[in-house]
Amino acid sequence: MTDLRVAIAPDSFKGTATAIEVTNALAEGWLTVRPGDTVLRMPLADGGEGTLDAFELAVPGARRMPVTVTGPDGRDVDASWILLPDNSGVIELAVTSGITLLDPLQPMDAHTVGFGQAIAAALDSGVDRLVLAIGGSSSTDGGLGALTALGAVFADADGNPVVPGGRGLGAVASVDVSKLRPVPAGGATILSDVTNPLLGNAGAARIFGPQKGADEAQVAELDAGLARLATLLGTDPDTTGAGAAGGTGFGLLAWGAVIAAGADAVGDVVRAPEAVASASVILTGEGRFDGQSDAGKVPSYARSLAEQSGATPMLVAGAITAEPAGFTEAVSLTELAGSADAAMADTVHWLREAGARLARTV
Template sequence: MTSHTVVIAPDSFKGTATAIEVTEALAEGWASVRPGDVLVRMPLADGGEGTLDAFEIAVPGSERVPVTVLGPDDRPVQASWLRLPDNSAVVELAETSGITLLDPLLPFDAHTIGFGEAIAAALDAGVERVYLAIGGSSSTDGGAGALTALGARFIDGDGIPIVPGGRGLARLEAVDLSGLRPLPPGGAVVLSDVSHPLLGPSGAAAVFGPQKGATAADVAVLEVGLARLAALLPADASTPGAGAAGGTGFGLLAWGATLAAGADAVGEVVRAADAVASASIVITGEGRFDGQSDAGKVPSYVRSLAAAGSTRAMLVAGAITAEPLGFGAAVSLTEIAGSTESAMADTRLWLREAGARLAAVAG
């Protein structure tokens, strides 16, 4: 039997397994069939949930710094940011202001204040650069909450600060950026997996509002609020990615941050290209492989790394609804488990089975 070096580089399966858990389960399944192979564990992220984990595992010397912030529904959240050895920081919106922190969803009232507080904590610690992972958001506030925590003021016609969340944007009349904290010396890089603009039928409210509990009528109100914000902040609302995280991408652009494809940026920092180039097989995956997976998601990024050399790419996903072009083998947990419900009930069990099935066809 030919021995393989196998890189296991998945994203998280949102809501059921972290990228670390996915990696370990796939590795266990693979090793049960091919114990002689060399397995390189490299959990990845595209700017959403699990980005801190991906950096922490891949960058020796990283340090988690705990911080307590105001959660998206005003309850305190115990979160953290990550200091890298080069004195840059990674801050993850999903940890501080994420949709998984809410039950029920609050389409008008959820906000990003906690995300801004975590960024401010990193700045207070003297970091040189910040990487801002903004996937998995709960709000549609255009990043106004985060900017408020960084010193900006958003006020209504009476000169009173607006209430946090998308609700307040409907009364927004003026923005005062005189107290906004400057960027760190090395700047701020926003990590995102979407390219939507702020406004319009493919914008933050229309596309992501319903995912956060907004009705069609709610979306129309949120759109008006975001348009008011767009008229007052110094950023281009049509910039691809401005609509990410309920418009938080737009707010961070107004701060002076730059946008980057999340998977590419994470992969560059963790030197994923080198790892894939040195392997004969790479396994990647995500919770749902669909028509949006080619738009900067982890599987498409890993597939492109494999295609650049002679590495064979394999895919595992909770569900596969688009043709997995470019992958030498693909396994759907829904198919092998018999149903979506079964696959989600014990995701790690079926991930181990998926790893074993891929190992059996490795050759």
């Protein structure tokens, strides 16, 4: 049996296993079958949950910077951001204002204040550049909360500050940006795997609102509020990615940030193309492989790396609901475990089993 070089480069399985845990479990399973193989562990991210982990593991000298922020439901959250050796700050919305911080969901009241507070903390430390990972959001507030934390004042018709969250969007009549903190000299890059516009049938409220608990009437109310915000901030709501993170992409664009495809941008920073160039197999994965997985998410990025290097691409996902085109082999944990509940109850175990199963196919 010829020993192989295997790159394991998955995203997190949201809510059940971090990208690092997924990587390690797949590696352990693979090595039980092919112990002589060289395994390169490279957890990736697309701007959602696990982005900080990917940067911390892949960039020598990266440092965790603890910060306590106001979570999406008003409770304090102990979070952190990453300071890179080049004096860039990486902030992840999922750990400050993410949907996994809520139980139950609060479609009208969840907000991004904590995300803005973490950005402010990085600015206070003197970073030259910001990398803003905005996947995994809990709210549809157009970034109103984050911009408020950065100094903007959103007021109602009586001149009173509106409440944070989607509910406040409907009351916004004016915005004062005179005290809004500027983007750092090196700029701010938004990492997102979402290409949706801000408004309409493909927009933030209509597409992602229901996932955050919004009913039909609330979706309509949130979309109208986002339209009001767009009028006040003057940025084009049709910009690709403006609808990301409940419109937080739009708010950050209005602030002066620029948007980049999440998985590609993270991969470039951690030098994934160079790292996997000599691999014979690239094994990737995510919690759910579906119709959106080809829109800049980690599996499509890893598959493109395999195409460039001539490696064999393989996929593991908690559930596979779309044709895994382009992958030589694909394993669904739901099918492997017998049910979604069983797969989620012991995800790490089933990831090991998936790694072993794929190793046997080589």
